[in-house]
Amino acid sequence: MNPSPIGIFDSGLGGLSVLREVRAMLPHEPLIYFADSRYAPYGDKPEAFVEARTLQVCEWLAAQGCKALVIACNTATMHAVQTLRERLAVPIIGVEPGLKPAAARSRSKVVGVLATANTLKSAKFNRLLGALDGESRYLCAAGHGLVGLIEQGDVSGPAIREKLAAYLQPMLADGADTLVLGCTHYPFLSETIRDMVGNRLDLIDTGLAIARQLSRKLAEFDLAASPDAHPEVRYLSTKDAAHLHDMAAALLQVDARAETVAIEPAPPLPA
Numbered sequence: 001m002n003p004s005p006i007g008i009f010d011s012g013l014g015g016l017s018v019l020r021e022v023r024a025m026l027p028h029e030p031l032i033y034f035a036d037s038r039y040a041p042y043g044d045k046p047e048a049f050v051e052a053r054t055l056q057v058c059e060w061l062a063a064q065g066c067k068a069l070v071i072a073c074n075t076a077t078m079h080a081v082q083t084l085r086e087r088l089a090v091p092i093i094g095v096e097p098g099l100k101p102a103a104a105r106s107r108s109k110v111v112g113v114l115a116t117a118n119t120l121k122s123a124k125f126n127r128l129l130g131a132l133d134g135e136s137r138y139l140c141a142a143g144h145g146l147v148g149l150i151e152q153g154d155v156s157g158p159a160i161r162e163k164l165a166a167y168l169q170p171m172l173a174d175g176a177d178t179l180v181l182g183c184t185h186y187p188f189l190s191e192t193i194r195d196m197v198g199n200r201l202d203l204i205d206t207g208l209a210i211a212r213q214l215s216r217k218l219a220e221f222d223l224a225a226s227p228d229a230h231p232e233v234r235y236l237s238t239k240d241a242a243h244l245h246d247m248a249a250a251l252l253q254v255d256a257r258a259e260t261v262a263i264e265p266a267p268p269l270p271a
């Protein structure tokens, strides 16, 4: 039995949607949730920054003794997962937009994909898209502005609805019946999306699949914690622990103890 923590990392609060599934499936596993909110969003930062910062944070988490890492961020996975796997000795579980499950679910064979600009332009995403059977059409939209609003705690206000309408209406008009939530922040918009489009879009979120994959890796490498353990989650933010505490309470209904940490200097960003 291995009592070391699992690190769950995102640019900000989005990975909490993955943590929710991991907690539900593996409640006995100690977790460190790391929100790099000081540098969020990653989705429109230079790709070299996203890769270098992801490596920096994950190396730090590994140095804290994490036995496995979940990159609970599609953008960071797209740009850094390969290098991470080459550099770190612990199992790395990444996330990617659920294109395949969406294609399997769609009846109209028109699938909307909402993800960050960086995810959509990454080579990895385009390889995923290219490897599909070609039976479905994918209507991809970069959700500019959504992550920033979610980071501020807005998951249902007029600003978010206005942006969502601009992204989703053209997809619906073009026949989409399925929507891939290709950014881990977006599952927190599910209720608002349902309120706006009813059941005209089937929402595809990969949180549960990630939790399953993590569970498989822990078993494969003999890393699981004792099933009798009742560990607390450590919540770490590079910006504002109080905000992370409040958001975890609002989004997950958990009263989490949160700390602010600094991992500096961050890789250079163009002025």
Ligand code: DGL
Binding pocket: 010, 011, 012, 014, 015, 040, 041, 042, 043, 044, 072, 073, 074, 075, 076, 116, 119, 147, 182, 183, 184, 185
């Ligand atoms: N939650 C992230 C993702 O899954 C990152 C969003 C961002 O920082 O732009 O892509």
